[in-house]
Each structure stands twice: as C-alpha cells, then as structure tokens.
Amino acid sequence: MRKGILTIAAVGLLTTGGLTACGDDSGDKAASAKTPKIGVILPDSKSSARWETADRRFLEEAFKAAGVQYDIQNAQNDKTAFQTIADQMITGGVTALMIVNLDSGTGKAVLDKAKSQGVATIDYDRLTLGGSAQYYVSFDNETVGKLQGEGLSKCLTEKGAKNPVVAYLNGSPTDNNATLFKAGYDSVLKPKFDAKEYVKGPEDAVPAWDNAQAATIFEQQLTKANGKIDGVLAANDGLGNAAISILKKNKLNGKVPVTGQDASTEGLQNILAGDQCMTVYKAVREEAKAASDLAIALAKGEKKDTGQTVKDGDRDVPSVLLTPKAITKETVKDVIADGYVTKEEVCTAAYAKFCAEAGIS
Secondary structure, three states: OOOOOOOEOOOOOOEEOOOOOOOOOOOHHHHHOOOOEEEEEEOOOOOOOHHHHHHHHHHHHHHHHHOOEEEEEEOOOOHHHHHHHHHHHHHOOOOEEEEOOOOHHHHHHHHHHHHHOOOEEEEEOOOOOOOOOOEEEEEOHHHHHHHHHHHHHHHHHHOOOOOOEEEEEEOOOOOHHHHHHHHHHHHHHHHHHHOOOOEEEEEEEOHHHOHHHHHHHHHHHHHHOOOOOOEEEEOOHHHHHHHHHHHHHOOOOOOOOEOOOOOOHHHHHHHHHOOOOOEEEOOHHHHHHHHHHHHHHHHOOOOEEOOOEEEEOOEEEEEEEEOOEEEOHHHHHHHHHOOOOOHHHHOOHHHHHHHHHOOOO
C-alpha cells in the first residue's frame, strides 16, 4: 500500500500531555475513573458512502487495535435519532463521545449534555458552531473548495470554453463544511466572475446533501439557463453524479465539466468515463486515525496537544486539520493504491477499458 498521499498540515506529532492546556478538561477525571468506552455517531449513509464504507471501517480498526470498548451508530439524518443515540451512549457509560453533527443546533445540545455528564467530546469532520467539543478533527475544508474551483477552471480551459456559464450545487446549508467549501471555490471563481471571464449561473444549496433533490434542482437550473451551463461546481461526488444524470438525459455528459469530492467509487468511475472533471480525495484512514488517537486518550482521562486550533466564536478549539488532494483521471490510481477503494470496486466490466487507459492494472 502506498503511503504519504496525505499529510497533517501544520501539526506536529500528537503528544500526550496531561497538564497541557488544550481544551476544556471537564470529564477527564471522571473518564479516568471509569472503563474506557468510546461512542461514535455518524450522520447518515445516503449523502456519501464514505461514512459506512470508510469512516466506520477505519475507526473500528483503530479501536480494536487499541483494545478499547466502542459503539458506532448512524443517525441516518434523523435529528431525533441522533439525540436518542447520544442519550443511550451517555447512559451506557461512554467516557468519550465523537460526533458528526447533522446541524450545529442538534450537535451543540448533544455536546453540552455529554459535558454535563462528565463525558469528553470530539467534533469529527464537521465543526459544531457554538459547541463545546474538546477537539475538532477534519480536513482543511477551504482548501477542499479551492481545489474544486481550480479543478473546474482547469477543465474549462482544456475544453476551450469562452465566457463559460458556471452553475453551483452547494452542500447542505446546515453543514459548516459546506460553507467552508464554498468559501474555497469562491476564492478561485469569484475573481473570474468579477473580471467577466466566467458568467455566474444558477446557484442552489442542496438540503441534507440529498442526491435525489440535487438532480431535481439541477434539472431546474438547466431549464432556467435554457440549457446553457458550461460547468458545474458540485460540492461532492453525490451531487456531481446527480448533475451528470441530468446531463446524460440531455446528451451533455462529458461536454460539461462537473466537480466532486470524497473520491467515491461512483465519482472515480465518472472521472474515468470522462463524465466528471475531478474529485477531492480526503484520506479518511488518516482522519480516523487522528480522531481515534484523541478519543482513546480522552476515554482514558488523558489529553493530547494538537499544536493547532480553529476559531469558533471566541473559543479556540484544539484541532487536527489534514490536507486534501485533487484527483483527476491520471491520479485515480493513487486513491486505489492508498487502499481507500479497491481496483475490483472501481474497475467493473463497464469501466475495465477506462481503467486500462488510466494505467490501473
């Protein structure tokens, strides 16, 4: 397996430091007096396959290797279920709770309750605005968006597009990551809109990252633009595939560059087939490793110094931010080599020819 496709940005090695001032220490003493047990709440399995195929797998591997008790559940985008699962985990004796919030309001309620019960907490992948998590582990999400903007711009240039109309399919308005992604791709594309190099087309946020809704929204965008959309900034592979499905109906697939994120099997196949311009690979194994190391320490009543913080209002949240990587047809093989997906998953019969052309053997 190839290593080093992704690195921790501006963060030294995580070091154990019981006296290091790196976050609220409520729960540390209580945790150290109990049997270490970690609870993890994943958000859904519909918006992106990664939560079940990657995050669950890598977190389980880490917890099993450390020999700690754990409970990983998925809220399936249900806020009531999210809170119920959290209550059950807290009552069931978890000493550390890791969440991927559905929105900041629900996430804050869960984090605050855990804190009041002496349970240590981590925001995983998504920061809970106004929350109380002791750590935040994610990727540099503005960089994710910047890579998407740069990727789309490169693809438009390669197609010789003149004054292209660019449509946006933004992520869920309740997900802080979606806000950060947009800030990233706006930093690349807005100057082009302002300079009249590109034309700003329709823009919509997709509630709950719902792919079915994304297809409906994009079909409406295409109609509104009288079929004149030359590029699609889709915030993840699921939204990208939704746009591609509509482009196929209109025989525009492969002609209109579409971005993505997550390096999903479907997204990689779309890239190989020429229907998707690029995706962003976020090595979940590294994210899960960083988060599990912190969770295991917290569950045992210990703390670690991350050497980095993220601002949340007036609060500096100790954080680990990882570096994402842009993936195009030429580098799909890197994602496979890194063990995120397998050749067998990507190179099915319908894509075998494309895999061979991309040097995937």
